[in-house]
Amino acid sequence: MTYRRASKRPHLNNTDRFLFVWLYRVGRPKVSMELRTLIGEMSRANRLWGAPRIHGELLKLGFEVAQSTVARYMCRRFGAPSQGWRTFLSNHADGIVAIDLFILPTVAFQILYCLVILRHGRRFWVSFGVTSNPTAEWISRQITEAFPWDHAPQYLIRDRDGSYGSVFVRRLCAMGIRDRPIAPRS
Numbered sequence: 001m002t003y004r005r006a007s008k009r010p011h012l013n014n015t016d017r018f019l020f021v022w023l024y025r026v027g028r029p030k031v032s033m034e035l036r037t038l039i040g041e042m043s044r045a046n047r048l049w050g051a052p053r054i055h056g057e058l059l060k061l062g063f064e065v066a067q068s069t070v071a072r073y074m075c076r077r078f079g080a081p082s083q084g085w086r087t088f089l090s091n092h093a094d095g096i097v098a099i100d101l102f103i104l105p106t107v108a109f110q111i112l113y114c115l116v117i118l119r120h121g122r123r124f125w126v127s128f129g130v131t132s133n134p135t136a137e138w139i140s141r142q143i144t145e146a147f148p149w150d151h152a153p154q155y156l157i158r159d160r161d162g163s164y165g166s167v168f169v170r171r172l173c174a175m176g177i178r179d180r181p182i183a184p185r186s
Contacts, residue, residue: 028066035063036073043074094121095154097177099143101134101161115139117146119153136165143171155180 012020035058042054049057051071058065089096097119104112113134117126127146131138147153152175158164160181172179 028069031065031069031073035065038063039070039073040075047077089120092155096120096157097126097147097153097155098157100159101139101163104130115142117142134163136163136167139164140168140171143168143175143177147175147177152177154178157182159186160184 039054039058042057043049046053051067051074054074055065055067055070058070083091097117099115099117101113101115104114106112110132112130112132114128114130115134116128118124119126127142129138129142143156154177156172156177157180169179
């Protein structure tokens, strides 16, 4: 069984096709050049503003534009947005201390653990301790003995060893030292 049209399809001439093409526009409306320059000026004048903030300000001014469009027409910033690790170390070298816990095998095939504390500014050994059983309490006591009174550094760099524990982190916070663990598996 086949279905047939009751009436035939109308034939379109070139004028009709041009009219349909002109009326049928796909996508979002074009963004005016004035709005593009305004978005660029706002992003250059306010470096800390991102696309959501500029989008909100444009909505307050009465411009109906999508946030993705604002992000597309913002001026591009080259370079890292924040300081890198090398810059951080050079800027704060006098206030940085590194701590590490490593293994010392003995002649009798026993294992001892050595804790080393170094100052980065002058590459100075602050303290070291040796034990056969490192605990978080022992490590936090070593930190307290290494930095008495108000000689504590600003930052402490350490690895993500499980032996440091929450007691050690709380002791650092109490002394006013900011903990900076390094990346895992580095």
